Amino acid sequence: MPRNPFYNPAKPHHRPDGFRNPGGDEVSKSLAQVLRWRLEARRDGLPRPPSDPIPTARPDLARLHGYAARHAHDPAGHGPSITWAGHATVLAQLGGLSLLTDPIFSERASPLPGVGPKRHQAPGLAPHELPHVDVVLISHNHYDHLDDASVRALAAQAGGPPLFVVPLGLKRWLAARGITRVAELDWWQSVSVDHGAGTGAEVVLLPAQHWSARGINDRQLTLWGGYAVLARDCHLFYPGDTGYSREFVRVREHFAPRQHEAAGGGFDIALMPIGAYAPRWFMSAQHVDVDEALKVCADVGAKRMLGVHCGTFALSDEALDEPPRVLKALREERGLSEDQCWLMAIGETRSLPPRGTGPR
Numbered sequence: 001m002p003r004n005p006f007y008n009p010a011k012p013h014h015r016p017d018g019f020r021n022p023g024g025d026e027v028s029k030s031l032a033q034v035l036r037w038r039l040e041a042r043r044d045g046l047p048r049p050p051s052d053p054i055p056t057a058r059p060d061l062a063r064l065h066g067y068a069a070r071h072a073h074d075p076a077g078h079g080p081s082i083t084w085a086g087h088a089t090v091l092a093q094l095g096g097l098s099l100l101t102d103p104i105f106s107e108r109a110s111p112l113p114g115v116g117p118k119r120h121q122a123p124g125l126a127p128h129e130l131p132h133v134d135v136v137l138i139s140h141n142h143y144d145h146l147d148d149a150s151v152r153a154l155a156a157q158a159g160g161p162p163l164f165v166v167p168l169g170l171k172r173w174l175a176a177r178g179i180t181r182v183a184e185l186d187w188w189q190s191v192s193v194d195h196g197a198g199t200g201a202e203v204v205l206l207p208a209q210h211w212s213a214r215g216i217n218d219r220q221l222t223l224w225g226g227y228a229v230l231a232r233d234c235h236l237f238y239p240g241d242t243g244y245s246r247e248f249v250r251v252r253e254h255f256a257p258r259q260h261e262a263a264g265g266g267f268d269i270a271l272m273p274i275g276a277y278a279p280r281w282f283m284s285a286q287h288v289d290v291d292e293a294l295k296v297c298a299d300v301g302a303k304r305m306l307g308v309h310c311g312t313f314a315l316s317d318e319a320l321d322e323p324p325r326v327l328k329a330l331r332e333e334r335g336l337s338e339d340q341c342w343l344m345a346i347g348e349t350r351s352l353p354p355r356g357t358g359p360r
Helices: 031-044 061-073 148-155 171-175 247-258 290-300 322-333
Strands: 081-086 089-094 097-101 135-137 163-167 182-185 190-196 199-206 226-230 235-238 269-273 305-308 349-351
Touching: 061 081, 061 089, 061 097, 081 305, 089 235, 089 269, 097 199, 135 199, 163 171, 163 190, 163 199, 171 182, 182 190, 182 199, 226 247, 247 290, 269 290, 290 305, 290 322, 305 322
Parallel strands: 097 135, 135 163, 163 182, 235 269, 269 305
Antiparallel strands: 081 089, 081 349, 089 097, 190 199, 199 226, 226 235
């Protein structure tokens, strides 16, 4: 029997023993390559400490907790916003919903206490400070994106658990922790979260170029991906972890019938990973660099970009403050405005112009 219980031979990204990337590209490094990377980094003293402190801000808890009530009273007058909690964890409030991407609030991104990448900045929001979370998006099962303690805390929130939206194979992992409110998707599948009275969104799992594993024997056994979140007042794009792929042009083509100019245009915001990219010979297949992040935004037709997946965990050879510096330089070089290409402090909230009140 195949190791992959979801195996469908009609789908090119399915294999009997797991999943693969669009076009069949593998993200696979030998032990020799891993050792070379780590030895070279140690030899060169990488990553170097940040030159400047990572900016932080006190979260506006009253604003975040009052969003659902304000939106219910006046949807047109209380539009979407995003709050960066650190790393790839973003609280997006849109369509009357509070949604979290890849929540990690733990001290380390690791299966073992006291071992593995340690936070350099406290989360911008602690779990007990969050408003009631309606939806949690998990992009893949790496420890800095699927954190055991964080999902347990969210599942135990007052008022009932959120809906966890996950790629194929992760429903079982959550069920083992007593978490059963789960929507498990393949690429291009979707789930609607509809709370009535104009409140809700459609969530679509999208292809990404990455890989999965939490141990030594489960590589590629669960799927990975990114997300489109389509609400009346905001279209959000989050690719999870990904290398650059022409698949992002397909994303734009797929949503074009719903994102023409009269319907509000392309994605209102892209939450783009800009860190964990060095050295390129090792990281390029699995993590975009800053230039490629901007290219992905152009490919999918995003109006604005927020740089995430930086400033929190030292996962590769660049300094924690290097990706924001590179993004600022590229923004100036290409004549992009701060409204097109954002950098935020951890804990900061920023409003987005609403798309309007027409159909999604």
